Amino acid sequence: MTATTVAQQGTPPTSPPPKPKSDPIDRILDVGIYIALGVLVIVFSIASPYFLTVGNLLNIGQAVAQTGILAAGVTIALIAGQLDISFGSVIAVTAVLVAVLTGAGLPAAVAVLGAVVAGLLVGILNGVLIVNLNISSIISTLAVGTAVTGAAYLLANGQVIPLPDPAAFSWVNVRVFGLPVPMLIAIAVYVAGWVLLAKTKLGAHIYAVGGNSSAALRAGIPVKRIYYTVLVISSSLAVLAGVIVLGRTGAGDPSYGAADMFTVLGAVLLSGIGLGGGTGSVQRTFVGVLIIGVLANGLVLLGVQSYYQQLVNGAVLVLAVVMEAIRRKRRSR
Amino acid sequence: MKHISGLSSALAISATVLLMAGCATASNDSAEPAAAAGEGRYTQQDVTDATGIHDVTSVFSVPKQLPDDLNLAYINPSLATSFFKAMSDGYKAAADFYGVDLHEADLGNFNFADAVNKYDTLAVFEPEVVGILTPSGAGLVDRTRADGVKLLASGIPIEGADGFIGTPERETGMLAGTVLADGVAPLLEDEWAGRELVFVGLGQAAIPTTMERVESGLEGFEAAGIQPASAEFPDLGKSATVADGTRIMADFLTAHPDQVLAVVAMNDQAGVGALQAVQAAGRQDDVRIVTIGADEVGRSAFKNDDGIIVGEVDLNPWGAGWRWVEAAIALSMDEEFVIPAPDRVITRDNVAELYPED
């Protein structure tokens, strides 16, 4: 038998993320985030003359870069079935470590290399707990994250450490062709994430491991290695975000990253990825990131009291969680 | 201005004014608005009338005619904290009064990493002056300079900023220490006689200004003539909330079962938290506390504090917000403003009079 007998018929064999096509409610859940983003943009455009200006849109791009880079890493790990919440601690330790090392006279590049090594170690440590000791990912990464945050405080001696030479990181504030560098980095991360997940064998295996790890194992996929890989990807992206924060603020503060928990997990959950593994995409997470970023920006432009901002943010998260619950219920029928 | 009686040393301190680079002031012998309170400017009396109960001492005599498009921005560290909420109300009231635009952003729960992003958001309004309270403001200095916006640091000085207005930490702490000494002195003659006295400063090791504040508390305490057996500065940690104060103080009480404690708390939250720990441990007879801030959380503590809080240094957060606007206007005009030291202490006796709406 040859492939010619069959390959020609039917739709062209591009493989979009598989989803049930039949069900209208599922479809609404799927397009819901795009509608939500569209509505937000329209509402803020009407309510504030500043919102739809190029400058402000670039501000949003700049502001969401950090959240976005983190959320991409969390998404990749979550598709493999691992919820990595240690990213905040990696930001803190990156910022502090680089500030301390450059303060000790090391060149910026060497200091950043040190942070990269620290990030790899965090990813590997997460892997040891999750893969080798069989502890759930949320507990493992919470534990490692707490320890790493503690290490960042120790390293900083509890202080905020100013960069001796902020110029070495001023590229973070540079605009290339009018576009903020962090935004360009985030775009590159998302393109790479999309290629990885949708186009490569590793990506296919990440979905397989997250969807059914025992089936993946029986199919000869190196499940443990994939877990390590996604955890290291996630922590490495957190290092990248940490360097950006460092460049933006000009100082290493061990409290950095603590506040990213809400925005990052909020963005990831909004994408409808669920916590089960095997589904999701960085594209959808990107939309979640934009929703959170647009909300943060628009509410400030409107001068909305921050209590309401928190209320709105909380409501968005509740909505995301409820949507996920509906999804799961429908799936398990 | 009102002072509580019997605090002569406090008065002396209040006359001291900290000079900060970039916004030096010419004189400190008068709390009247500096220079030229002429026809075209608001007077202290105008400000006193306008601020009512908040009783703001003006730091700059603002011209009645300001450029139409004078535009300010303030990045608040945490509107969920009563101190900064009161400050927010104060700068909004001042902006209203003086007729300038003011846009505000909130860092949520002290998310300083987001400060530059929030600045970018506010920058679309093209403010002349932007204010912020942050321990890590270096990045903002570059960003504002690039935009030609003036950075007026608030509360914590930022190196390279165009100006600073805030409480002089040393004077504030010394006033707190003096008040504490006044509260403890009678006890030392009586119930506390012969017991080991420990001075406790509750600050955040990560934020040097808070440590300076509580360390100066010890200085003021000793300057008043009381020599504690030892002084300790347990770290409140990342934040200085009521919960942090309770947690740290509970442990401290456990570790010091026999000692008597004189406590200066860097803010009302930490002080009220410490109070709750003392009450939970049944150590009401062994501890006296002075807090710094006198915001709503601190003032309401008097209602049920078993006499443990002997006073609260009034940082008048609402007034601090108001004065930030005055200083920002001065900065936009390249004029000078005065940084006043705190001089008012809230006690259970005067709290109702000073804050009748509480």
Next chain:
Amino acid sequence: MTIDRVPTGAPLLSVQGISKSFGHIQALTDVSFDIAPGEVLALLGDNGAGKSTLIKILSGLYANDTGEIRMRGIPQRFHSPADAKAAGIATVYQDLALVDTRDVAANLFLGREYTKGPFIDVKRNVAESRRVLEGLKLGHLPASGVAVGVMSGGQRQAVAVARTVVSGAELIIMDEPTAALGVSESAKVMDLAHELRDSGCAVIIISHNLQQVWDFADRFAVLHLGRLAGIRRRSETTVEEIVQLIVYGAGEA
């Protein structure tokens, strides 16, 4: 994988004198049978008869205590499921081992995707999937774009079976494939077994429901208390006889 070919007509799988005990429980005692290419064998028996133990030995999950397994006459020693797979034996367990969130092509080529460098050759995976599906008369299943998790139980079973074909298996073992299926879906699975047989594979279907497999199997092997109670060609037996073997074993028959 390389499998030495022997003249057709010889048994594909030959099991000789297999015994297996778990502690003092004798799960299998001296079981021997052959199966030829293009044959469907139903493995029957009550609960606890030893069916699962036997297929676990054949698929490399358990080691037999005594006896010998030959594929095409060559003695095999399975230390792991991978060894059994390499010898051409694939097992479809009740859990199907599918990744529910992925489409058919991704599942059929799970772990053996066609690639171009580090990239998945999506076109080729889908085309090959279509080919395999059509070969099994499963052309109605969407090769791409639909997660197998939303498919019916019978369709999922079909995907799991098709995957064994992709893996190049010559002997396909199905563990209670119809346990969770309705009548018409069960019939489709049986049709699929025929397609496999017609393409030259041997099929072992484990069942405790004689009704379902009666029309489809070429032979019936009945286990009773760990012993092979009997092995019968359908043309030479009756339902009653098989039921007798299942319930009472060889001694009472």
